[in-house]
Amino acid sequence: MGELVDVPPFARVEELNDLPGRVVLADVRWYLDGRFGRAAYAGGHLPGAVFVDLDRWLTGPATAAGGRNPLPSPEVFTEGMRALGINDSDIVVAYDDQGGVIAARLVWMLRSTGRRAAILDGGLAAYTEAHPDSLTVDEPTLADADFSVRPWPANVLAAADEVTGPDVLTVDARNRDRFEGEQDPVDPRPGHVPGAVNVPCRENLDSQQRLLPVQQLRDNFAAAGVDKGSSPKVVSYCGSGVTACHNLLTLEHAGWGPGRLFVGGWSAYSRDESRPVETGLAR
Numbered sequence: 001m002g003e004l005v006d007v008p009p010f011a012r013v014e015e016l017n018d019l020p021g022r023v024v025l026a027d028v029r030w031y032l033d034g035r036f037g038r039a040a041y042a043g044g045h046l047p048g049a050v051f052v053d054l055d056r057w058l059t060g061p062a063t064a065a066g067g068r069n070p071l072p073s074p075e076v077f078t079e080g081m082r083a084l085g086i087n088d089s090d091i092v093v094a095y096d097d098q099g100g101v102i103a104a105r106l107v108w109m110l111r112s113t114g115r116r117a118a119i120l121d122g123g124l125a126a127y128t129e130a131h132p133d134s135l136t137v138d139e140p141t142l143a144d145a146d147f148s149v150r151p152w153p154a155n156v157l158a159a160a161d162e163v164t165g166p167d168v169l170t171v172d173a174r175n176r177d178r179f180e181g182e183q184d185p186v187d188p189r190p191g192h193v194p195g196a197v198n199v200p201c202r203e204n205l206d207s208q209q210r211l212l213p214v215q216q217l218r219d220n221f222a223a224a225g226v227d228k229g230s231s232p233k234v235v236s237y238c239g240s241g242v243t244a245c246h247n248l249l250t251l252e253h254a255g256w257g258p259g260r261l262f263v264g265g266w267s268a269y270s271r272d273e274s275r276p277v278e279t280g281l282a283r
Helices: 013-018 036-041 074-083 103-112 123-130 216-223 244-253 265-269
Strands: 023-027 091-095 116-120 169-172 232-236
Touching: 013 123, 023 232, 091 103, 103 116, 116 123, 123 265, 216 244, 232 244, 232 265
Parallel strands: 023 091, 091 116, 169 232
Antiparallel strands: none
């Protein structure tokens, strides 16, 4: 097999048939409010799509230091991808019903370990708009897969001790009310990492949950203090390392990056009483 052709971090529905390799559609629906993504998948999903259980395959055991959704071991991740019939050479196109902000976790994990993966721009809604009445309850027959065990690269991750200071630009992907400390339904202390700026990942999307034009994305990040020169210093976080991946992939899509992920996010940082917290508007 020759060298694999890379793919961009986002793919439109009309581009799926033109991707350079075997495409696996991955349904990564998951909900912070406790609804079950597996039930949503069972009620109707894209033809041929496999269901990726975020809690089982994309997350390790929760701890105070690691947060609600730490990365799983490479072995667990590999077990999950093999169980779903995903090979190292496949192109995984992941979707959800929230504009890709959840599916981004899988895509980031795959890309950071050298695989080809993309978010389906516009997700479930965009596909069904292009292909009405296409949802199915039939689950695909899965074949054996050769997905290999690869460690999480240290250069794509940041620890809690690395999210403050002059050498980093920490970007919070949560909604503005949580960033500013107006409310926090899931974590013990409201607010944000001191010095962090706020680029809510859902504001990367338009009203149809599709990615904004590149220049508008660049302008939005620049307004928060993130430009091409500073993007290599970016550390992205959210509540627990899921939606923060969307900002990292969006920066890559905009021609910037790379950045690093603070996986523990606010769920880990806010539980450490020794760490200072800020509230209110960004600097």
